[in-house]
Amino acid sequence: MKAADRRDALLNALTNARGPLKANTLADAFGVSRQIIVGDVAILRASDHDIIATNQGYLLATKATAQDNSRYRGKIVCQHDSDQVVNELAMIVDRGGWVENIEIDHPYYGIIKATLTIQSHADITHFTAEMASHKGAMLSSLTNGIHLHTITAPDKTVFDEIKRDLFAAGILLDESI
Structure with a gap:
């Protein structure tokens, strides 16, 4: 060919x-x-x-970027160490959320965005195994752990519950600061 x-x-x-x-x-x-x-x-x-x-x-x-229009879509800002990644992602998918991507604001390169498409615990396991096998560093390690996720949820109420869970775990960046 x-x-x-x-x-x-x-x-x-x-x-x-x-x-x-x-x-x-x-x-x-x-x-x-x-x-x-x-x-x-x-x-x-x-x-x-x-x-x-x-x-x-x-x-x-x-x-x-194709999305199910019946789902609520929003962004969250998180800050945590790499040892909290699995917990962060699990809290999102446990409530029915899907993690579309991660983005950081790099001081030299500007916005860096990567597609994740994490919708299940199997996706989380695959993601973490791939990172480990390639000895990769989390993108958020470039910005002191600060990063954004675009997530979809069944509705706004569930999205807000995800935010509350992440805030209670010390993962969601405190918006009052």
């Missing part, structure tokens, strides 16, 4: 995917190395295809 045809097929796979696709899975499907897929994605991005990388694989940005 020619490179241009492979990139078209890759774009088609991402368009038809129901969720993120891992580079290794795509590499196996197209009979190339993972690094070739990484390069193909970079070339597609440079050609104005909005492909994002998540901790679960690649997906089109339109699919990452």
Whole structure:
């Protein structure tokens, strides 16, 4: 398969995917190395295809931001150490919340945003295992633990309950300061 045809097929796979696709899975499907897929994605991005990388694989940005309009969507500001990440995420999903992303305000680079798509305890386990296996540092470590999450919840009442839980745990940044 020619490179241009492979990139078209890759774009088609991402368009038809129901969720993120891992580079290794795509590499196996197209009979190339993972690094070739990484390069193909970079070339597609440079050609104005909005492909994002998540901790679960690649997906089109339109699919990452697609939301269930029946759910309430809001942002929260948190501050905590890396040892509280699992607790933070669990409190959100236990109430039915979904963590869409994390964003920080870096002093030099400005806003840095990463898609998370965490909706369950299985997603939390996957996220933390991937971070550990890659020896990654949490994005919030660049900003003294301060970060934002866009989360969705079944309704505003549940969103407010999530905020109360996080505040009680000392995770939600105190808005009165």
